[in-house]
Amino acid sequence: MGGYERTSDRMRPDGCTHTLLVRPHEGQNLRDADQSLPVDPPVTDEVARRPVGGDETRAANRAWWDGEAEDYYAEHGAFLGDAAFVWGPEGWTEAELDLLEVRDGMTVLEIGAGAGQCSRWLSRAHADVRVVASDLSMGMLRMARRIESKTSDAGGGAVAPSGRALPLLQCDGLALPFADATLDRVFTAYGVVPFVADSAAAFREAARVLRPGGRLVFSTSHPVRWAFPDDPGPDGLTVTSSYFDRTPYVESEAGVVTYAEHHRTVGDLVRQVVGAGLVLVDLVEPEWPAGNEATWGGWSPLRGRLLPGTLIVVADRAG
Numbered sequence: 001m002g003g004y005e006r007t008s009d010r011m012r013p014d015g016c017t018h019t020l021l022v023r024p025h026e027g028q029n030l031r032d033a034d035q036s037l038p039v040d041p042p043v044t045d046e047v048a049r050r051p052v053g054g055d056e057t058r059a060a061n062r063a064w065w066d067g068e069a070e071d072y073y074a075e076h077g078a079f080l081g082d083a084a085f086v087w088g089p090e091g092w093t094e095a096e097l098d099l100l101e102v103r104d105g106m107t108v109l110e111i112g113a114g115a116g117q118c119s120r121w122l123s124r125a126h127a128d129v130r131v132v133a134s135d136l137s138m139g140m141l142r143m144a145r146r147i148e149s150k151t152s153d154a155g156g157g158a159v160a161p162s163g164r165a166l167p168l169l170q171c172d173g174l175a176l177p178f179a180d181a182t183l184d185r186v187f188t189a190y191g192v193v194p195f196v197a198d199s200a201a202a203f204r205e206a207a208r209v210l211r212p213g214g215r216l217v218f219s220t221s222h223p224v225r226w227a228f229p230d231d232p233g234p235d236g237l238t239v240t241s242s243y244f245d246r247t248p249y250v251e252s253e254a255g256v257v258t259y260a261e262h263h264r265t266v267g268d269l270v271r272q273v274v275g276a277g278l279v280l281v282d283l284v285e286p287e288w289p290a291g292n293e294a295t296w297g298g299w300s301p302l303r304g305r306l307l308p309g310t311l312i313v314v315a316d317r318a319g
């Protein structure tokens with residue numbers, strides 16, 4: 001009988017370690033000897049750089065994040081904080097950078113919010129701001145709900161000044177269920193952008209729902225990291241592939257795509273943001289802070305001191 005074998009631990013561009021499962025193609029000799037036996041379709045479990053479309057990307061990433069929600073929180077929850085707003089593995093917070101410039105009276109949407117830590121911080125830091133945390137994955141939103149009850153009054157934690165629970169919304173960052181020009185801020189920390197085949201469409205969608213003068217801010221792994229192995233140690237300092245190779249990173253099991261990440265250069269992202277009708281305000285490449293000794297996947301103090309690990313793009317809709 002065939003069985004899944006654990007063959008290797010791989011590191012993805014997003015820094016999540018992944019155990020690749022491979023089913024051995026046993027029975028091959030028997031089939032060669034007796035062509036009358038039914039032939040199973042080939043099992044292709046693979047990790048590759050290859051083209052993948054939007055629908056496959058969405059289906060794969062939704063299922064993958066549903067399944068990953070518990071482990072992601074177990075691995076990174078302490079670093080992120082239940083009600084903190086961290087822009088990336090460098091550890092810089094919105095309280096320190098104020099890139100969103102959220103002010104009283106605003107309406108804010110987080111896309112790719114995961115367990116909603118950033119939105120939770122915003123809703124507690126600002127007495128008079130409406131914040132909605134959205135994500136494609138119901139598993140991630142369930143984790144958000146769990147954190148919410150853990151940190152509510154009953155759990156002994158702080159609550160939003162409004163006293164309301166954080167509103168959670170399941171939606172694709174490519175199809176936001178909001179009317180045109182209704183939001184003041186749209187943002188994501190490491191969500192959506194690398195997980196969609198068409199990031200230009202994601203920026204157009206954000207621009208559509210932003211009011212004139214509104215702001216989009218997103219962080220993502222710095223595109224230059226795609227040229228290097230995702231290794232936190234010295235091996236992660238040597239270029240092994242072209243920065244200009246936009247071919248997506250794709251995992252599949254039994255021929256079904258289970259995970260996909262898409263690469264764009266810095267220039268691509270800038271052109272897409274500007275093409276969406278937004279005005280580029282800043283490209284932030286946060287430096288690795290001296291006090292941060294944490295390793296997150298391929299992000300480490302060693303690499304962080306030498307190479308940018310995160311890119312944060314700040315863009316406004318013209319007023």
Ligand SMILES: C[S@@+](CC[C@H](N)C(=O)[O-])C[C@H]1O[C@@H](n2cnc3c(N)ncnc32)[C@H](O)[C@@H]1O
Pocket residue numbers: 014058061062065080111112113114115116134135136137140171172173174188189190191192195196
């Ligand atoms: C690396 S996690 C980041 C989560 C959170 N922002 C954080 O900092 O922990 C990426 C998130 O993007 C979400 N995501 C992926 N594709 C998406 C899409 N098309 N629309 C909305 N969210 C998406 C995933 O479900 C996941 O929660």
